[in-house]
Amino acid sequence: MPQHMNSTRNARGQLTIAELVSMPHLGLELAAGAAGLERRVQWTHTSELEDPGPWLEGGELLIVNGFGIPEDGPGQTQYVRRLAQHRLAGVAVSVRAPALTHEMLAVADELGFPVMRIPRQVPFIELSYLVANASERSARDRLSRHLRIFETLRLRNTSDSDVAGIYRQLEQIAGYRLALISPAGQALLAEWPWVPDVDWGDALESVDLRVVPDGYVVPLFVDDRVTAYLVGIEHDGSSPEGLAALQHVSTLAALDAIEDQRRREAAHRTGASAFARALEASGPEGEAEQLLHEAGLARDTPFRVVAFGPIPHALPEARARDWLADRQIRHALLRRDQLIGVLQCSDERLVELGVALDVPIGASPRSAVVSEIPRLLRQARWSLSLAGESATAEVVFTEKQLGLARWLNPDARTLERLAEDTLRPVLEHDASQGSELFHSLAVFFRHHGRMRAAASALFVHEHTLRYRLNRVEQLTGKNLKNYRELFELWLAVEAHALVVRADEE
Template identity: 80%
Template sequence: MQQRSTTPRVDRGQLTVADLVSMPHLGLELVAGAAGLGRRVQWTHTSELEDPGPWLEGGELLIVNGFGIPEDGPGQTEYVRRLAQHRLAGIAVSVRAPDFTPEMLAVADELGFPVLKIPRQVPFIELSYLVANASERSARDRLARHLRIFETLRLRNTIDSDVPGIYRQLEQISGYRLALISPAGQALLDNWPWVPEIEWGDALHATDLRVLPGGYLVPLFVGDRATAYLVGIEHEEHYPEGLAALQHVSTLAALDAIEDQRRRETAHRAGGSALARALEAGASHADVERRLHDAGLVRDTPFRVVAFGRIPNPLPETRARDWLADRRIRHAILWQDQLIGVVQCTDDQLAELGAALNVSIGASPTSTAFSDIPRLLRQARWSQSLAVDSNRPEVVFTEMQLGLVRWLNPDSSTMERLAEDTLRPILEHDKSQGSELFHTLAVYFRQNGRMRATAGALFVHEHTLRYRLNRIEQLTGRDLKNMRESFELWLAVEAQALIVRDTDN
């Protein structure tokens, strides 16, 4: 948790809660929260809502009759905590309000949140006029400071824009320490790396403004997506100028969020193009290595090829690459008939990616040779196919699947020849007749030979399925009810996804 300084900050001439309490003609009585007497009163607001905080900027003195104040201790305690969380100057309550409970007064003292009682003879309007008149000069000063924030937009758009210098200037003007972060809680800008040490909870999934301990979090949108967040934490040496000032700063910060998305899109195109080149038959290994290195992947560093299942949400490619980029994970993503990628990350990070996207992922063994990508893609797709029956997202690592790879990989040319000899009649029939016998056989094995489950997965009637299986038996000369012959077909189907073809290299 960030440590807060207790050093008083320089006042700009506004009234404080202590000033109001010291005025005899008002007769205000401080009943709790004496530690907050130095709070500036920027404005007054009247509301009987149970939670008026979302409609306030911070710095207001809330004046109420008390209709919205609960009568019980827990209710009053929560009421005061909400007001303090929104950083109001304090609350002034009519004598008509419910009696304050000891629990509520104790919390107000703990938070340093002033609670005042207004005498019956003092009208609310008199208190409001007093604050407004005292704040008139301050309001002009605040307007000038807000205009200075927009002046930085001109500086931001110059060729020699000094981004750190601009954000330091904005911190002085706004009174907030500023951070620009990704949805993963990482600094968005390399030259502005500060990130507050706070518990984010679900704040980094927010699409609306959030109140944080000591500050605010403002979502920054590119299109209809919150791609970054501006965080403002009250500065230790300057008075915060309120939420309006921070929202003005977010206008400038949004430009950096847009620029970050442009950089990501450029890197994404370069990575996708390099990965597509790596999968081309006869591609130069040196050219592939250069392209992938230029796209951000590190030479001689282990990587995996991954194949994604169907991502249930829109923009699957964008969501996958942004998740990786937010965490500074080096990758190349390509969308063809299936979302695939090359990633340099830990196995735990891969599992987190699958959970975040709610998708299963097939992961090849690791390699350091980019020329292995075509072979590794076959293995990743085979591994991903093993996860189709799972009810939850999972990462299926090729090397962990029952030792099958250890049996198939030692003599891949032999396995290729055996698989082709076994499956050739089926594959040639599919090619000439436009049938789906190979796919039917693969799904049949995946469903462990269960007819009804296989028919359901294929969206066909069981009679149609039975006809296809009979046709497979006729073409291959093998009986699916015979364990040895069925196993040979199963092994050929599994090997088809793993074998290395000469055309891949």
């Protein structure tokens, strides 16, 4: 625990644990945690919850009857660890509490966390009044400091606003070293780049305030999403003003998080516009490349075109955009009927993106030629159709499909002619009769010709599926028992998927 936590009442007008224990009329007996006797008591609180820490600010003396204290040693050990983690000054336990175990007291000694017994009937209110009266001046000082935090808002709104200067002033007022970071642990503001070297655990995935070594992590919301975190770390040479002060700072930091989202949205619109122009394959030569370069993609650097499966969460564009931006991955995303993108990153990063969004992704081969983007998108969408056959979210790279993409030449005219010549009778029959012959054939192939599995996926009887496949044979003149003709139908079905996606584009 930093040395500044050991200031006494003389410095801040607050009682210490040692002073409370030394008052005979209170009758407090120190059971464990003697190393923390000089902790200041900012306030008192009573709670019989097994984990009251999240509802406290830190610095409180917790006074309990003990109804929330477990009776077993491991349970009591966790109870003390949680209180210490939330930086309480100590805990005073009444005679009604369960017997304090040796394990609990040993952990309290290890952590320097004071545990006191109240051996007789001392009204809790008497102890609270005593602490409150001693802390009156400190409370006034804290209120003044909290007001000064909001005074910095005036500085922020000036035309020559000094971001670094504002955060330095907030550090002095709040008594914490401050960091504003993205969910990826990167500095959110170029003007304030400091990021603490701590073990984040899962703190950067939480929507709740979390405790980290010597500090707190406060989530910052923009609309209904956590887009950044304010981190406050205690350090030698300052007196932290507690969680309330840090939460006041977070109100101001949220304005920077909102501004950051505006910048990202503007960059996103620029990238989407450049990507759309590249897909149109029209305009002066090199214009699309110049626009993508201005949107942030590096010139003459290989990229992949990717197609995303349905993202099962709100705001899929924003989630994908922020994930990429937080990791400084150059990209341009475009949302039409589907989220697609141009990405300059490693394959490992692309796989991480799929896992983070929990979606399948189809990825084209790498290229550095912007004019190839329309063709690459068709390859990405074809790869996505293969990814959709898997029960898990995965990234399917076109060039890793055993050369199949080279047989299915992603030239739109060739594919359209192949699909139309072979499947036209089936598609026309479906259109005029409202049947599902083409879909049944595609599902049959997807299940590798296993009749029972395909029928189950279609929710029909095997006889019904067999009848539909017989109709396909009649309409196309192809025999599904003839390997060459079956293979031709399978190629046509795969090609049709590419043609449909190219038309949707």
